Amino acid sequence: MSDPASVLSSRRLRIGVLILLLLLIGALCYLSWQSAQPYRIGVLLPASGDDDSDYYDTLDWAVEGLNREGVGRRVELVPVDTAEVPLQIASKQLIDDPTIRVVIGPAASDEAFLIAPDFIKAKKLLITPSATSGDLLRMFSRFGYIWRTTTGDRAQTRIIMTILKERGVRSAALLYEESTYGKTFRDWAAFYAIESEIELTSAVPFERGGDLRETVAAACLLDPEYIIVVARGSDAALVLRIMEEEGCSTRLIFTDAVRTDTFLEAAGDLAEGAEGVSPTADRKTGFFVAYKAHFGRMPDDYAAHTYDSLILAVAALARMEAAPSESPAQAMKAVVSGQDGSFGWDSQGAAAAIRQIRSGRLPDLTGASGPLEYHRDLPGEPLVTWYVNWRVEEGYFRPNTYIPGSFGEKRAVEVPDSQDEGGSTFVRDEGKELRAVLVTTSSDWDNYRHQADVAYLYSLLLKNGVRQENIIVISQEDIPHSVMNPSLGHLYHRAGGENIYIPATVTDTAITSDAFVSFLLGESSPEIPLILETDEKSNLLLYISGHGGPGFLEFPDDDHLTSSRFQETIQRMAEEKRFSRMLIVVEACFGESMGIGLDVPGVVFMTGASYHEPSRGAEYDITLRQWLSNDFSMSLTDSIVQYPDQTLRGLYEMTYDRVSGSHPRIIAGNANDLNIPIAEFFAA
Known part of the structure; x- marks a missing residue:
């Protein structure tokens, strides 16, 4: 006859083993279910209007390639067309979704300033391919949640002034959209004009979509050799039309926001010969060739940087999976600091790099625009972006010169010539009392x-x-x-x-x-x-x-x-x-x-x-x-x-x-x- 205590103990053991097996099966099922869950990435970008830059075509192409090569999970976009849905409503929708930890966008700097604090508070990453205000990263970089794949417009301003200096230009005016986008050019135009020994005759703001006749006249007033025009496509076309009507022969050089189909359509024949500067990809990456082979056309300005935003987003999610104790900000900083081998930017290379990151390694990421390298002291700001000096020829934007642009350079300390080191040694007078007036x-x-x-x-x-x-x-x-x-x-x-x-x-x-x-x-x-x-x-x-x-x-x-x-x-x-x-x-x-x-x-x-x-x-x-x-x-x-x-x-x-x-x-x-x-x- 069996001992009742022994029978009870044996039964408890079997029950315990069964529970452990069920827990193990449950854990395996959960892990299997979890690994089957996609990397969901929100997108806050426009699909039409002046700010459209073929963002979605580029992202879909990048996602298709990564899913084909395999990164451990399927990549899935959760897009919201910001040309149709109010930004703050769309932003809140993505922030409130617990399955989304990274969002690509927005397109414009004004939009980025509006929603960046909300993403920082929610501890979610925001990666913008084209919000290039100089102040954006100055304001938010220290938190580590706001990133971009294009250097701020300080670099673009410097390049424009350098081009003018190399042409022997001695005077220029600035005509700029009164917005966050235009503010960077206003802030830096005078600085780089001084550095380039160019006289900035005036800096004239205008309201987007307004009547520009008086502002164009103000920019032309002191007869500068060039006017730097910071405007979107339709406004830029209006500037050309006014210049034509008024017979003003001052030459123009446009910034990147002009390089759109909207400008070509609105300006018509007046666009012929127009020139400007825009961010682009390093030609050595081969992105132009691959893009044209896939789409049958050359990419827009921010196509390579949009592609890179997707690579960074998936890489950050892979790092969060490999190092769950890290915050999203820490994960992104780790991703861009990797030095463990290098892979290409295309779908095969990017997928291989992301699989490495998912396994705990940190390869040196390469993007379609060039190496994905970032400032240590200013997280979120790329070290280098390539720019192209283009010209409209036969209805197309034709590249002229490719120029690397960086965040900024030190300049020599310049004590005015009249203040030389001469003069006797200072002797402190006794009995002097300091008075201060602070106003x-x-x-x-x-x-x-x-x-x-x-x-x-x-x-x-x-x-x-x-x-x-x-x-x-x-x-x-x-x-x-x-x-x-x-x-x-x-x-x-x-x-x-x-x-x-x-x-x-x-x-x-x-x-x-x-x-x-x-x-x-x-x-x-x-x-x-x-x-x-x-x-x-x-x-x-x-x-x-x-x-x-x-x-x-x-x-x-x-x-x-x-x-x-x-x-x-x-x-x-x-x-x-x-x-x-x-x-x-x-x-x-x-x-x-x-x-x-x-x-x-x-x-x-x-x-x-x-x-x-x-x-x-x-x-x-x-x-x-x-x-x-x-x-x-x-x-x-x-x-x-x-x-x-x-x-x-x-x-x-x-x-x-x-x-x-x-x-x-x-x-x-x-x-x-x-x-x-x-x-x-x-x-x-």
């Missing part, structure tokens, strides 16, 4: 960075021992208390940094240029009910942050302070012995225009942008959706903190090298003024 001439939420720069400099001076009563802050200080501010009473200079807001002098009403001039001359006013108490023993720091134009600083309500009036005021302050030494720092677009011609002993003028250039924001916060600083001011204060013992000359040279996108300038009453230690103006 922001703007208000409202969109000007967050101006008040943040003032607040940060204020806090820096206090940390450096300057007494609070020796600092006057002229600002409405409405940003910390704005209804738009999710952290009332807070102001930030770095994303994720500490609150730098210290309540200071507040002007309840908008200041005027008259009130500001009166203040500098020792008089109070209702707008600035303060007295600047300085004398011949005072070292005076005057920092101004706001908007500017060629020859003026903007004040509220269309009030301007002209450069001539500003300089007359400084000259009068000197005559009235209101300072011993004075450092003027202007953070504004076209800032140099306020200082050109200023020749007052003991006065040094510094600014972040030349006469022709805009200044640029720095440190973007995706929660606030605002720039937290200006590039020049951040570079300046960082240099002061890191090297407090340097001279004004050293500060200028260091800041010049750090600023990206403009040419800082310095003007001094005499060369020896540049030998003054910065502590004279930034520390007690």
Whole structure:
């Protein structure tokens, strides 16, 4: 007779084994089911209109090839035609789909700016083949979720200026669409014009789809040799028609958005001879040959980059499968940093590389446009993109010259010739007291960075021992208390940094240029009910942050302070012995225009942008959706903190090298003024 306990134990063992077998079978079934699930990739691209660039034909071709060769799972696109479906609705649909972790698109920079924060918060990858705004990656690269396969338009701007320089061109104007796309060309045209020794006669914006007659006339006004036209196909065709009607013979060079069938159809015979610059593939990859063999036509500008977006998307998904502990951002960074062997870009090579990634290896990815190599310090930004200088001949875009373009290059530090190293050694005078006046001439939420720069400099001076009563802050200080501010009473200079807001002098009403001039001359006013108490023993720091134009600083309500009036005021302050030494720092677009011609002993003028250039924001916060600083001011204060013992000359040279996108300038009453230690103006 069997022992009941033994029987029970045996039965439990059999049940346990059965459960384990069922669990094992279930796990195997799940793994089999999971491995059978496709790599689903969302697509947010247009299938018609000015922004259509044969995206879907290229993607379908790439998917067909990968599925034919096999990458371990079937690749499946989830497309949404953004020409038909509102972008934010389409974007939310793909973000809310848990089976989609990577999305290709959108086509335009304005669209990318709109949805990028949502993808970052959702921790999903967004790979755009054609959103090339210079600010896109400056804003979002640090998160690792926003990528593109074409270098930003900074490179395209440099190439256009290089082409003009090689032709011996001495003057050019810019006619640009007032959008995120056009903004990059506006921001960089003056910079590269200076680098190329070309005079930028004007930069004229226009509204997309509007009447361009007045803007074309404005661009032609100073008779430039060339006009750089940043426009979509239909607007570009209208520019040609207006030029023809007005008899303007100025030559045109177009940017990449023109190279579409829309332009050829709208311009008709006027398109013949039109030329421009567009991104393209490296001819050595063989993409052109393969594309034409498959489609019977040459590819559009962004075909190779669209193909590469698909390769990156599938490679990232394969890496997520091989390394599930990594975030999608980490997976993508790993994919583009691989050095373990190399494969071609075609379906056979790309599929082999993706299978390697799925197995845990990291090959060196190659794309249809060229090597898929990215900046280490700016994740998401390609190192190199090839461009083509094309011309319309017999109704077709014919390639002329192929040129490699990169994100940017260092330029030599240029201290103006008049500011040589001559002059005696600086001797610090005893008994001098520092006074500081920090001014922001703007208000409202969109000007967050101006008040943040003032607040940060204020806090820096206090940390450096300057007494609070020796600092006057002229600002409405409405940003910390704005209804738009999710952290009332807070102001930030770095994303994720500490609150730098210290309540200071507040002007309840908008200041005027008259009130500001009166203040500098020792008089109070209702707008600035303060007295600047300085004398011949005072070292005076005057920092101004706001908007500017060629020859003026903007004040509220269309009030301007002209450069001539500003300089007359400084000259009068000197005559009235209101300072011993004075450092003027202007953070504004076209800032140099306020200082050109200023020749007052003991006065040094510094600014972040030349006469022709805009200044640029720095440190973007995706929660606030605002720039937290200006590039020049951040570079300046960082240099002061890191090297407090340097001279004004050293500060200028260091800041010049750090600023990206403009040419800082310095003007001094005499060369020896540049030998003054910065502590004279930034520390007690």
